[in-house]
Amino acid sequence: KNEVEQSPQNLTAQEGEFITINCSYSVGISALHWLQQHPGGGIVSLFMLSSGKKKHGRLIATINIQEKHSSLHITASHPRDSAVYICAVRSVERNRDDKIIFGKGTRLHILP
């Protein structure tokens, strides 16, 4: 079992829909990142969370440390939001300090 699991793996939605991408992890962490990767490969850091909730524009990220779960929400989705969204955690397990563990990503496709 992967230490960072994302769901769904693929998501197609209509423009304007509310999008939720989930991330569950099984290790102790000090921080969780949400990254956006566009078709050309370029990475954009969206959020870094260690607790609570963050909002930036139409994007909202939440984390529940006790449940080891984070969600990324996109409100009023737009075709330009189409990308792969990657959840990554910074592990604090022994001998793994500083190591970032990446999920496999969620491929989002927003239809116009």
Next chain:
Amino acid sequence: GAVVSQHPSWVICKSGTSVKIECRSLDFQATTMFWYRQFPKQSLMLMATSNEGSKATYEQGVEKDKFLINHASLTLSTLTVTSAHPEDSSFYICSARPVIAGARLLNEQFFGPGTRLTVL
């Protein structure tokens, strides 16, 4: 927010040549930089951790003589792919961790945009 740049953003080279990729922290100093690679449709995988002024620590299975890492200053780390082969074609990404200036920065890592390497 803090910015990490990579240069070049893409490169195409012939088999057998060496390619250098730069990772720069633009508005902060980074004691530690990380190099990752991503093969098509796979997760990013850590290749090595470099600390300024010391030798890089490589992950299991990553050849240190093939992937030379230099972290000569607090704002620059370079990855050189030596004698590149088509199987080295990948997406290479760096991230940087700021110099500890307070507990708030301890968990921060800032990602570069990545460099796509294609070896013909």
